[in-house]
Amino acid sequence: xxxxxxxxxxxxxxxxxxxxxxxxxxxxxxxxxxxxxxxxxxxxxxxxxxxxxxxxxxxxxxxxxxxxxxxxxxxxxxxxxxxxxxxxxxxxxxxxxxxxxxxxxxxxxxxxxxxxxxxxxxxxxxxxxxxxxxxxxxxxxxxxxxxxxxxxxxxxxxxxxxxxxxxxxxxxxxxxxxxxxxxxxxxxxxxxxxxxxxxxxxx
Amino acid sequence: xxxxxxxxxxxxxxxxxxxxxxxxxxxxxxxxxxxxxxxxxxxxxxxxxxxxxxxxxxxxxxxxxxxxxxxxxxxxxxxxxxxxxxxxxxxxxx
Numbered sequence: 506x507x508x509x510x511x512x513x514x515x516x517x518x519x520x521x522x523x524x525x526x527x528x529x530x531x532x533x534x535x536x537x538x539x540x541x542x543x544x545x546x547x548x549x550x551x552x553x554x555x556x557x558x559x560x561x562x563x564x565x566x567x568x569x570x571x572x573x574x575x576x577x578x579x580x581x582x583x584x585x586x587x588x589x590x591x592x593x594x595x596x597x598x599x600x601x602x603x604x605x606x607x608x609x610x611x612x613x614x615x616x617x618x619x620x621x622x623x624x625x626x627x628x629x630x631x632x633x634x635x636x637x638x639x640x641x642x643x644x645x646x647x648x649x650x651x652x653x654x655x656x657x658x659x660x661x662x663x664x665x666x667x668x669x670x671x672x673x674x675x676x677x678x679x680x681x682x683x684x685x686x687x688x689x690x691x692x693x694x695x696x697x698x699x700x701x702x703x704x705x706x707x708x
Numbered sequence: 709x710x711x712x713x714x715x716x717x718x719x720x721x722x723x724x725x726x727x728x729x730x731x732x733x734x735x736x737x738x739x740x741x742x743x744x745x746x747x748x749x750x751x752x753x754x755x756x757x758x759x760x761x762x763x764x765x766x767x768x769x770x771x772x773x774x775x776x777x778x779x780x781x782x783x784x785x786x787x788x789x790x791x792x793x794x795x796x797x798x799x800x801x802x
Contacts, residue, residue, distance in 0.1 A: 519772045526772075533776050537783055544787040551740060551794035566731065573727050581720040584762045588710055688762045695754045698727075699747040703734040 522678035528685040535655075539693050542651065543700055546644040550704060557636040558705045559627045565619060569702045572615045573694065576656075579608035580691040583663075583684045590680040595670055598680060602667040605687065609660040616653055620646075645701065652697055655690050662686060709767045719761045726754050741795070 519526060550556050560566055586601030623629045631642045666683045669675040711719075730750055733743070760766035765773055 518769075519775070520769050521772060529772070529776055533780055536780055540780075540784050540787055544784075544790065547744070548790060548794045551744070551791060552797040554798060562735075566734070570727065570731050574724060577720060577723045577727070580758065580762050581716060584711070584716050584764075585713065588713070588716075591710060685763055688758055691762075692755055692758050695758065696751050699730050699751055700744075703730055703747060704740065704744065706734045708735075708737070 522681070524678045524682040525685060528682040532685060532689040535689065536693075539648075539651070539696070542644075542648045543696055546648055547700055547704075549640045549644055550700075553638065553640075555636055555638060556705065557629070557634055557638055557641045558707045559623060559629060559634075560702050560705050561707045564622055566702060566706060568615050568619050569698055572612050572619075573698050575608045575612045575615070576691045576694050579605045579612070580688050582608070583687045587677075587681050587684040590670065590677045595673070599667050599671045602663050602670070602680075602683075606660050606663050606667065609656055609663070609687075613653060613656055613660070616649070616656075620649075648697060648701065652690070652693055655693070659687050659690050711761050711764055711767065715761060719757050723754055723757060726750055 521529075560569070582601045582604040586598045586605065589595075589597040589601060628635055629642055629645070631646050632639050634642055662683055666675060666680060670680065730747060733746060738746070
């Protein structure tokens, strides 16, 4: 009689905590969403020769480059925070997460400033713009808005984690999971910045 | 096993450097498709550094990456297969 094949790979085939594993699965599923939005934007951009190019060096490219530097630096401090927590240094972990939160808030402030500049000076809204290309506003604000929502949610998430770590709650894998989320937010911007801003520089 | 502070600092510096290269390339005039390809290559390189070191996937078991990424890669490739159609649409329209 043939035996039914069963998996005997043990209880922890990835040797990773259940919370970081859950965050990895979330991150990959969220990456599918952003991939679809980015390809949609790029498809519209490439198929239309009259696609708006509203991003002047100052302030748009200057600000978006500064925003990129802020997110990359915040990922660096977050990685240092995760490392400190794994080594049992809670005080340093809180300081590193606080620095990450500060840079995340800086990113949101600069991004909102950039949005208001586009709306007030360049007259770009969700449905209209001087180039008569309504898809630009829809795809631009949809994509960058969803990303900004992720950054804002990440700031709140990190604040909760930092407050808990300061009070002696949470373990290293909790901080690690929040770090994975934050790095993912950074990772998505590494595609939005070149695909959206640098591809549509005003000449 | 986890990345050292020196490794993390080097990755951070490399990411800032790649970003400056991208910004520098944005102002000379290239064709949109060529510029898109160059930017995609740079972005994929930056992503690999972030995933490998900041998200420390390089230090995890290979089984994790093999479980998570094939799906994502196939999905993105299928999406990218649509982009040549954007060029065709541009020529049909104008």
